[in-house]
Amino acid sequence: MTHGSSRRHVARSISQSLFIYKEGAPLWSATSKEPSIPALDKNISADICIVGAGIAGMTTAYLLAREGRSVIVLDKTQIGSGETGHTTAHISNVIDAGYCEIEVFHGAKGARLVAQSHTAAIAQIESIVAKEKIDCDFERLAGYLFFPDEDSQNKLQEEWKAAKRAGLQVRKLKQSPFDFKFGPCLRFSQQAQFHPLKYLTGLARAIKRLDGRVFAGTEVKEIKGGKTVKIGTKGHSIVSASAVVVATNTPINDWGKIYTKQEPYRTYVIGALVPVGTIPKALYWDSEDPFHYVRLQRIRAHGKAQDLLIIGGEDHKTGQAEGIEGRFARLATWGRKHFPGIKEVAFRWSGQVMESMDDVAFIGRNPKDDPNVYIVTGDSGAGITHGTIAGMLLRDLIVGRDNPWVTLYDPARKTPAATDTFARENRKVAGEYAHWLTPGEVSTVEEIKPGMGAVIHRGSSTFAVSRDDEGSLHACSAVCSHLGCIVSWNSTEHTWDCPCHGSRFTPDGKLLNGPALGPLEKVPSKSAK
Ligand SMILES: Cc1cc2nc3c(=O)[nH]c(=O)nc-3n(C[C@H](O)[C@H](O)[C@H](O)COP(=O)(O)OP(=O)(O)OC[C@H]3O[C@@H](n4cnc5c(N)ncnc54)[C@H](O)[C@@H]3O)c2cc1C
Ligand code: FES
Numbered sequence: 001m002t003h004g005s006s007r008r009h010v011a012r013s014i015s016q017s018l019f020i021y022k023e024g025a026p027l028w029s030a031t032s033k034e035p036s037i038p039a040l041d042k043n044i045s046a047d048i049c050i051v052g053a054g055i056a057g058m059t060t061a062y063l064l065a066r067e068g069r070s071v072i073v074l075d076k077t078q079i080g081s082g083e084t085g086h087t088t089a090h091i092s093n094v095i096d097a098g099y100c101e102i103e104v105f106h107g108a109k110g111a112r113l114v115a116q117s118h119t120a121a122i123a124q125i126e127s128i129v130a131k132e133k134i135d136c137d138f139e140r141l142a143g144y145l146f147f148p149d150e151d152s153q154n155k156l157q158e159e160w161k162a163a164k165r166a167g168l169q170v171r172k173l174k175q176s177p178f179d180f181k182f183g184p185c186l187r188f189s190q191q192a193q194f195h196p197l198k199y200l201t202g203l204a205r206a207i208k209r210l211d212g213r214v215f216a217g218t219e220v221k222e223i224k225g226g227k228t229v230k231i232g233t234k235g236h237s238i239v240s241a242s243a244v245v246v247a248t249n250t251p252i253n254d255w256g257k258i259y260t261k262q263e264p265y266r267t268y269v270i271g272a273l274v275p276v277g278t279i280p281k282a283l284y285w286d287s288e289d290p291f292h293y294v295r296l297q298r299i300r301a302h303g304k305a306q307d308l309l310i311i312g313g314e315d316h317k318t319g320q321a322e323g324i325e326g327r328f329a330r331l332a333t334w335g336r337k338h339f340p341g342i343k344e345v346a347f348r349w350s351g352q353v354m355e356s357m358d359d360v361a362f363i364g365r366n367p368k369d370d371p372n373v374y375i376v377t378g379d380s381g382a383g384i385t386h387g388t389i390a391g392m393l394l395r396d397l398i399v400g401r402d403n404p405w406v407t408l409y410d411p412a413r414k415t416p417a418a419t420d421t422f423a424r425e426n427r428k429v430a431g432e433y434a435h436w437l438t439p440g441e442v443s444t445v446e447e448i449k450p451g452m453g454a455v456i457h458r459g460s461s462t463f464a465v466s467r468d469d470e471g472s473l474h475a476c477s478a479v480c481s482h483l484g485c486i487v488s489w490n491s492t493e494h495t496w497d498c499p500c501h502g503s504r505f506t507p508d509g510k511l512l513n514g515p516a517l518g519p520l521e522k523v524p525s526k527s528a529k
Contacts, residue, residue: 026086026349027271027308031299032197035204037079039217040237046072046213048398049231049241051220054084055196055384056376057247058203058214059391062128065210067399072239073212074231076219080200082249086351088269088312089384090283090295091125091192093118094143096381097359099162100155105358105417108165110408114360115166117405121388122192129194134202136194137297143191143283144176148183152287160186178280180338191283193295196384223253225370243372243398247390249383250354250502250514251375256367258411259482259515260426261419262356262378264318264502266490268327270335271308271347273301278341279309290315292334301346309342311335318352319488319499328492350492352502352513353381357422361386362411363393374398375411441489445473453489453496453507462486464496464520466507475523476509482516496520 048064050057053075061071075081093115095102102111129138147156156172163170169189176182204214222232223244231239246253250264267290276298284294292313299308311334314327328348336342356362356378363386366373374397376390389405396403407413441454445465448454453466455478464478464487478486478496485500495512496505504513509520 028197037216040215043238045240046070049239050245052247053079054082055387056390063391063395065212071212073214074218080197089196111166118385121385132206136198138194143188146182146185146286245374259501262354265315267315268350269312273343318502319497358415358418363390363409367412474508476520481518
């Protein structure tokens with residue numbers, strides 16, 4: 001969720017206004033009730049403490065609670081307030097990068113394990129929904145991967161063969177089975193979709209029934225390993241546990257420098273109303289670069305059932321793109337070209353995905369840390385399944401059960417086909433953005449209009465200056481608190497984003513996403529004048 005937006009506020013606006021979105025707020029928060037979850041205000045202990053209440057943390061907590069382990073989940077904001085609240089929730093075993101690339105990085109055996117684990121994750125979600133009777137619009141459906149132009153027909157053929165080798169149920173179709181302007185495609189069976197926040201609310205209820213405890217508004221500031229792990233919060237409470245799982249999307253305890261093995265991307269989504277029943281329910285993807293991802297969600301708006309076509313795409317590396325406004329417009333243009341009957345664009349939002357160097361997540365023991373400290377990160381755009389795989393894999397590691405996916409997802413792994421190129425590229429990018437000679441975007445603060453932000457130079461200092469809607473200026477150092485790159489303004493979400501490893505900050509410098517651990521240094525706004 002974009003910082004500061006309230007789920008209740010958005011839910012009210014959906015019934016009042018024809019134009020139903022609150023800028024930047026995802027569909028999911030507008031169509032679900034925010035659960036009431038307390039903050040932690042004393043020292044407590046449990047078998048396992050999980051930091052982060054997104055799909056990874058909540059699934060891990062739930063599956064461990066089912067093993068009879070006592071669990072505590074801590075989230076600095078609210079369950080689902082991170083990327084799980086911003087997702088489009090395609091639940092799929094069709095990996096974004098494709099199985100040809102997966103084979104290059106992980107070999108034929110690795111590709112089969114990737115397919116097997118994502119397929120198992122879909123089944124795991126389905127079985128949790130049934131067992132816990134979670135009303136979250138879960139349904140199985142087909143997925144269509146389109147290769148529209150002539151040049152991509154070889155690619156379709158190769159992808160089809162690789163997906164079959166990996167063990168997926170896939171068919172080649174000469175033409176889309178629907179009357180859309182798409183060409184040949186691959187059809188994958190047994191995919192799924194759901195409402196992610198309703199699912200997490202159901203998991204929270206189940207965790208509570210299993211005597212687990214979930215705390216919102218509880219920011220973790222310190223994790224000290226050892227026989228008993230001590231997890232310190234901003235409010236000075238301490239959780240003691242035999243193991244900790246850091247499921248903060250980007251780990252807040254990154255001693256193994258995982259940030260050098262993954263790259264953050266911003267990705268954009270619109271939700272457009274279409275006449276009910278005119279577009280068949282399915283998952284749709286194309287093979288453009290960056291690709292588009294599409295699904296439907298039935299909602300009630302203006303007093304009646306409506307279909308919302310959710311179109312995502314326009315990805316770019318965090319902090320490294322111009323023209324964010326144009327991205328939503330381009331998504332709408334693309335949607336109108338391919339799908340009939342698109343009417344009002346009712347939602348637009350964006351979020352962050354962590355693309356790992358070899359297309360699969362990092363799940364397991366935290367490198368260079370105590371053996372009872374675990375992490376999950378590197379979702380690679382498939383975080384709903386990767387988060388669920390994390391739940392199953394970390395449960396097995398913690399209870400001491402064998403799991404065939406341990407090596408594939410090991411955060412300390414080396415993937416020779418990916419590592420060198422990736423590390424070189426990462427160093428080059430950081431080098432380009434780390435210098436302090438980045439040109440100032442404006443020369444005076446007067447040029448910064450309400451709702452805008454810009455980097456500005458004063459002597460040897462570089463400031464990140466923004467003006468809020470009321471006209472007040474906020475100034476902080478533009479030097480990222482992680483490793484010193486210069487942040488840039490994200491005009492859609494009104495955040496400062498770091499181009500090097502994707503840390504993000506509020507207009508007044510508070511930390512939103514790691515790997516940075518602290519805020520941008522605050523400076524008096526008069527220093528920037
Ligand atoms: C626009 C978009 C579309 C996507 N579409 C898909 C899709 O269709 N299918 C798919 O599989 N994946 C998709 N993804 C990816 C997927 O949604 C995410 O990878 C996944 O939801 C991440 O889950 P998580 O639990 O790892 O992290 P999050 O959901 O981000 O949870 C991390 C939690 O940690 C908390 N936290 C952070 N720091 C602290 C701290 N210091 N103390 C306490 N708590 C802390 C945060 O508040 C947050 O709630 C999409 C992502 C985006 C942004
Ligand atoms: S320097 Fe690493 S995130 Fe900013």
